[in-house]
C-alpha cells in the first residue's frame with residue numbers, strides 16, 4: 082500500500098493513465114447512470130429542458146426530412162437519442178459504458194423506438210458516408226488528447242455524407258479550474274467505491290500547448306488504491322478552427338451552446354457546426 086501510494090505524491094506526467102476504467106467501471110457506472118437520470122443534476126448530462134431545446138434547435142438547422150441518418154457519439158443512456166428518434170431521425174448511438182447502453186436499449190424497447198445502439202469506443206468507428214448528422218454532446222470532445230481528437234475528426238469526416246454536419250460542444254477557458262486538493266472520506270458506499278473509502282482529489286494544470294487540465298481522484302479502500310485521471314481541454318473559436326482545418330470540412334458555424342444560443346466571447350461553452 083505504501084509503495085502504491087508513493088507513486089502519487091508528485092504531479093502526474095501528462096496523460097498518465099488511470100489504473101481502472103471510469104465510465105465503464107461496474108460500481109462507478111451506477112452513480113453515473115443515476116446522474117444522467119436525475120433531472121435536477123447536470124453532472125453527466127444537462128437538464129431535460131435543455132435537452133428538449135437542443136434537439137429542437139438541431140432539428141431546425143438539420144431537419145430530419147433532409148438529414149435523416151444521425152449518429153450520436155457518447156450517447157450515454159440515450160436521452161438525446163430518444164428525442165432525436167421522436168424528431169424523425171433514424172438514430173444510431175455509440176457509447177462505451179455497458180450500463181448506459183443496456184439502459185438505452187431497454188428504453189428503446191419499452192418506447193418501441195427504432196434506435197440502433199452499439200457498445201463501442203467511438204475512436205474505433207469505421208463508417209463510410211453513412212450519416213447526415215453526427216453529434217458529440219456535453220463537451221466530450223474536450224476530454225480527448227489532440228492525437229485522439231484528430232483520429233476522431235477523421236473518422237467523423239469519413240462517416241458523414243457530403244454536406245453532412247458534425248455538431249459538438251466544448252468548454253471555453255472560463256471553465257478552467259484553479260489547482261486544488263481535498264480528501265473527502267466516505268464511511269459507507271459512495272460514488273467511487275461500494276466500500277468505505279478516502280478519496281484524494283486534486284486538480285492539476287499543465288502549461289502545454291493544449292491547455293491541459295487533470296482532475297485526479299485516488300481512491301483508497303482498506304485493500305486497494307485506484308487512480309482515476311480525467312483529462313480536459315478548453316477551446317476558443319480560433320483553436321477549434323485551427324485543428325479542424327486540416328481535416329477538410331467545407332464550412333463552419335459557431336454558437337454559444339448546443340441549443341443555438343448566439344456565440345459570445347465571454348460564454349462558458351462553444352458549439353461548433355462543421356459541414357462536410
Ligand SMILES: C[S@@+](CC[C@H](N)C(=O)[O-])C[C@H]1O[C@@H](n2cnc3c(N)ncnc32)[C@H](O)[C@@H]1O
Pocket residue numbers: 104105125126127154155156157158160161175176177178181201202203204217218219221
Ligand atoms: C458527459 S457524458 C454525456 C452523455 C450524452 N452525450 C449526454 O449529453 O447526455 C459522456 C458519455 O460519453 C461516453 N464516452 C466517453 N468516451 C467515450 C469513448 N471513447 N467512446 C464511447 N463513449 C465514450 C461515456 O460513457 C458517457 O456516456
